[in-house]
Amino acid sequence: MQLLEKKLFLKGRLDKFTVPEKLKAFQKLPRKEIHYIDLSQIEMIDSAGVAFLESIRDALSEHDPRIINARADIKKTIKIFTSKKVINRVSMVRENLFENLGSAFLLWWKSVVDSFKLSADIVFWSIVGIFDRKGQRKGSVIVQSLLIGVDAVGIVSLLSLVLGLILALQSAAQLRQFGANIFVADLIAISMVREMGPMMTAIIVAGRSGSAIASEIATMKVTEEIDALKMMAIDPVRYVVVPKFQAITICMPLLVTVSIFVGIIGGLIVAVTYLDLSVVSYFTEIFAILTFKDVFIGLMKSVFFAWVIVIIASYYGFRVKGGSEGVGRVTTLSVVASIFWVIVLDAINSLIFYF
Amino acid sequence: MKKAIISVRNLVAKFGNTIVLDKISVDIYPREITVILGRSGCGKTTLIKNILKLYQPHSGSVKIFDEDIIGMEDQDFITILKRIGMLFQNGALLNSVSISDNIAIPLEQHTDLPRDIIDKIIRVKLELVNLDHAMNMTPSELSGGMKKRVALARAIALDPEILICDEPSAGLDPLTSSSLDELILKLKDLLKMTIVIVTHELASIHRIADRLIFLDKNRVVFTGSLEEAKASSVSEVKTFFKAGRFE
Ligand SMILES: Nc1ncnc2c1ncn2[C@@H]1O[C@H](COP(=O)(O)OP(=O)(O)O)[C@@H](O)[C@H]1O
Numbered sequence: 386m387q388l389l390e391k392k393l394f395l396k397g398r399l400d401k402f403t404v405p406e407k408l409k410a411f412q413k414l415p416r417k418e419i420h421y422i423d424l425s426q427i428e429m430i431d432s433a434g435v436a437f438l439e440s441i442r443d444a445l446s447e448h449d450p451r452i453i454n455a456r457a458d459i460k461k462t463i464k465i466f467t468s469k470k471v472i473n474r475v476s477m478v479r480e481n482l483f484e485n486l487g488s489a490f491l492l493w494w495k496s497v498v499d500s501f502k503l504s505a506d507i508v509f510w511s512i513v514g515i516f517d518r519k520g521q522r523k524g525s526v527i528v529q530s531l532l533i534g535v536d537a538v539g540i541v542s543l544l545s546l547v548l549g550l551i552l553a554l555q556s557a558a559q560l561r562q563f564g565a566n567i568f569v570a571d572l573i574a575i576s577m578v579r580e581m582g583p584m585m586t587a588i589i590v591a592g593r594s595g596s597a598i599a600s601e602i603a604t605m606k607v608t609e610e611i612d613a614l615k616m617m618a619i620d621p622v623r624y625v626v627v628p629k630f631q632a633i634t635i636c637m638p639l640l641v642t643v644s645i646f647v648g649i650i651g652g653l654i655v656a657v658t659y660l661d662l663s664v665v666s667y668f669t670e671i672f673a674i675l676t677f678k679d680v681f682i683g684l685m686k687s688v689f690f691a692w693v694i695v696i697i698a699s700y701y702g703f704r705v706k707g708g709s710e711g712v713g714r715v716t717t718l719s720v721v722a723s724i725f726w727v728i729v730l731d732a733i734n735s736l737i738f739y740f
Numbered sequence: 741m742k743k744a745i746i747s748v749r750n751l752v753a754k755f756g757n758t759i760v761l762d763k764i765s766v767d768i769y770p771r772e773i774t775v776i777l778g779r780s781g782c783g784k785t786t787l788i789k790n791i792l793k794l795y796q797p798h799s800g801s802v803k804i805f806d807e808d809i810i811g812m813e814d815q816d817f818i819t820i821l822k823r824i825g826m827l828f829q830n831g832a833l834l835n836s837v838s839i840s841d842n843i844a845i846p847l848e849q850h851t852d853l854p855r856d857i858i859d860k861i862i863r864v865k866l867e868l869v870n871l872d873h874a875m876n877m878t879p880s881e882l883s884g885g886m887k888k889r890v891a892l893a894r895a896i897a898l899d900p901e902i903l904i905c906d907e908p909s910a911g912l913d914p915l916t917s918s919s920l921d922e923l924i925l926k927l928k929d930l931l932k933m934t935i936v937i938v939t940h941e942l943a944s945i946h947r948i949a950d951r952l953i954f955l956d957k958n959r960v961v962f963t964g965s966l967e968e969a970k971a972s973s974v975s976e977v978k979t980f981f982k983a984g985r986f987e
Pocket residue numbers: 755760778779780781782783784785786787
């Protein structure tokens with residue numbers, strides 16, 4: 386590369402491998418003095434070379450240097466690889482703050498409306514589906530119950546046992562100082578029934594079944610199965626979501642019951658071994674402290690959580706965009722969203738019933 | 741006699757114990773468009789993938805740019821691959837990244853070009869296939885034909901000396917297909933690319949083919965120019981030109 390009498394002489398090959406060094410050399414040149422770009426000594430050029438020429442002409446746009454002395458074949462290549470569009474230095478239409486806020490709000494509002502519509506659809510068809518099973522996958526409620534419920538019993542029990550142990554252990558030391566050993570039963574019973582049982586089960590179910598539901602629906606959407614269902618006049622919500630919704634409505638309270646029971650057993654282990662309580666006095670205390678209201682609210686709450694999980698999972702599943710990677714994305718989103726909403730709703734519930 | 745740019749000798753390709761290509765010898769000449777034909781399943785894709793070492797040949801030799809590639813180190817073979825563009829039968833675009841990134845990948849992998857140059861190249865390559873408006877879309881937002889065209893843009897991202905297209909016009913409408921032919925002719929005439937195409941479209945063959953290679957029953961049954969093919973007495977070739985397809 387050489388600058389002589391306002392002419393920039395380029396030499397040799399101008400291709401994807403030589404362009405990086407030519408760019409570096411170009412940076413060092415006094416730009417103002419370049420009025421012509423002489424290609425007489427260029428042996429070959431490729432699209433990277435043409436892009437390079439465009440790029441230095443962009444850099445020198447003030448006096449727009451002319452390209453001269455190019456061989457015919459070089460000229461042809463330049464013509465093929467020159468963008469037909471005048472490169473419009475992207476001038477995006479900027480929205481102002483209020484427009485931005487407005488469109489963000491509209492988007493959010495639309496998603497709220499959509500999810501409520503979907504919820505209404507799911508609930509309606511689930512109730513109809515109890516009496517009329519047309520348009521649902523055959524035997525699917527049982528299969529789904531097994532998947533959502535039975536398969537989760539193991540992990541729910543294990544974690545609940547650990548949780549019961551931890552709760553009891555953490556409080557045992559304090560309770561012993563005051564000779565209030567027996568209250569470990571109260572503490573375990575109340576916290577497992579009101580909070581820990583429903584909440585933990587919901588989080589496990591959101592992770593296990595919520596993600597499965599979201600990814601199944603999303604995959605069906607991506608592979609055009611949902612469209613095929615529609616073509617066959619089958620309501621995809623009814624076919625795919627309703628069986629899961631019915632199954633989870635049955636399974637969730639059962640799982641929570643298991644969780645509560647096992648958690649109490651966890652507490653019992655600490656009570657007997659560390660706090661010198663008898664099994665009988667532990668259970669007597671538990672039955673004395675628990676009210677029907679506590680158990681009822683705990684179980685109702687869990688059903689509510691279950692619905693939230695299914696609705697959010699199917700909402701995200703149906704919203705999938707793109708191919709296989711979209712499935713992963715909505716699955717993650719749905720799990721995060723359902724755990725978030727479970728916790729928020731739990732807080733609201735506590736405010737309403739216990740404050 | 742011109743010297744071959746790709747030269748295959750006694751190539752045997754197997755899947756398990758099934759022989760798909762049985763001692764095939766093929767020559768591809770520079771700056772020509774060579775069309776490979778044959779019934780579906782006769783091993784056209786297999787032949788191409790063996791030439792590119794995407795499948796390991798069972799035996800035989802393959803020379804590209806006069807270099808024997810079979811025993812070549814991977815590192816050396818990469819420098820050969822940089823000079824070859826491939827349009828896969830199914831497009832094979834990466835679904836998780838945008839159209840422009842799909843084309844950027846070979847440029848980023850094989851060169852040290854700065855981003856603004858790469859962007860210019862992407863734009864012009866997409867313009868060549870008439871898809872510059874799709875730059876920021878993802879492959880899942882495109883139709884099958886559009887995907888093929890993007891895949892072609894990706895195949896020529898590095899201005900390869902050899903371009904191999906596996907059934908580029910299958911599934912395209914006739915208009916798009918003929919504009920693809922024009923582009924391919926332009927690549928040959930102006931950029932002096934060597935082009936290998938698998939296709940069955942008679943119209944397309946008439947427009948672009950310099951040389952034809954017919955595969956049948958694991959073997960090459962005919963090689964020659966279009967005129968020679970039309971006059972050929974090989975039954976497979978005759979049927980094809982009579983019916984316009986393999987029945
Ligand atoms: N990955 C594979 N494993 C086993 N067999 C294969 C594989 N790919 C192709 N084949 C077989 O090899 C033969 C040739 O296939 P292919 O080269 O794809 O044909 P085409 O000429 O249609 O491109 C076919 O019979 C096919 O079944």
